[in-house]
Amino acid sequence: MLSSFFRHYYHSEMAAGNNYRVPSDFHERDQFAEHSILELPADQYLMFDDCWVEEDPPSDASGSVQNPVYQANEVVESGGSRSSHPDGSSRTRERENDNERREVRERVAFRTISEVEVLDDGFKWRKYGKKMVKNSANPRNYYRCSVDGCPVKKRVERDNEDPRCVITTYEGVHNHQSSF
DNA sequence: CGCGTTTGACCAGCGC
DNA sequence: GCGCTGGTCAAACGCG
Numbered sequence: 267m268l269s270s271f272f273r274h275y276y277h278s279e280m281a282a283g284n285n286y287r288v289p290s291d292f293h294e295r296d297q298f299a300e301h302s303i304l305e306l307p308a309d310q311y312l313m314f315d316d317c318w319v320e321e322d323p324p325s326d327a328s329g330s331v332q333n334p335v336y337q338a339n340e341v342v343e344s345g346g347s348r349s350s351h352p353d354g355s356s357r358t359r360e361r362e363n364d365n366e367r368r369e370v371r372e373r374v375a376f377r378t379i380s381e382v383e384v385l386d387d388g389f390k391w392r393k394y395g396k397k398m399v400k401n402s403a404n405p406r407n408y409y410r411c412s413v414d415g416c417p418v419k420k421r422v423e424r425d426n427e428d429p430r431c432v433i434t435t436y437e438g439v440h441n442h443q444s445s446f
Numbered sequence: 447c448g449c450g451t452t453t454g455a456c457c458a459g460c461g462c
Numbered sequence: 463g464c465g466c467t468g469g470t471c472a473a474a475c476g477c478g
Contacts, residue, residue, distance in 0.1 A: 393451055395470060408469070412450085421469095 375435040383407065383422050383432050389440065391420065402426040413442050 395408035406423040418438040425431035 392449090394472095396452075397468065397470095400467065406468085 373435060373437045375433065377425060377431045377433050379430050379432075383424060389413075389418075399423070404429075411440060413440075416441055 390412045391409035392412040393407060393409050397406050397408070399406045402423065403426055404424040406421055409420045409422065411418040418436065418440050420437065421433075421435040423433050425433055
């Protein structure tokens, strides 16, 4: 139950050939539930329907959208044929074109209802920064995977519009197994 | 003593 | 060029 939607999302994306990644065996961490959401009703477990993949917005789309979170979301929705069950074929071609133009940036963002901001996703993180960001009363925290040589980073911030929610953004792919 | 966090400084990109 | 903003660095500090 815990992360069935996420598992479905993740595998459907991978099956579609999209290059989206999250930490391996993320969805199998029991500790994830213990830390974050046990006290919540089952139907509020996780809001992975708000999962999206951030991409660089087109240059003519910037400026009018205040919240970068939703800006990223809109880019995904308008740029391809994604739904909760994406076919991914057109996006795969877009990806290949993107890869020729710029380095691959694998980034996944999602929102969870959680009391704690640092969710246990099976990896060990080292905090390296904290910043107040515009249009949000909550600070954004920056973490790096503490495994030597691993390039993965994540940003964590509490949703300004819904303080129950935590927005987590992963960037990069782990070059190792989880810490457990 | 080693490791992780805190926090102000610094830097790069962008718009004007 | 200047100011704003987001992201990173690194010294100081805290804790086990």
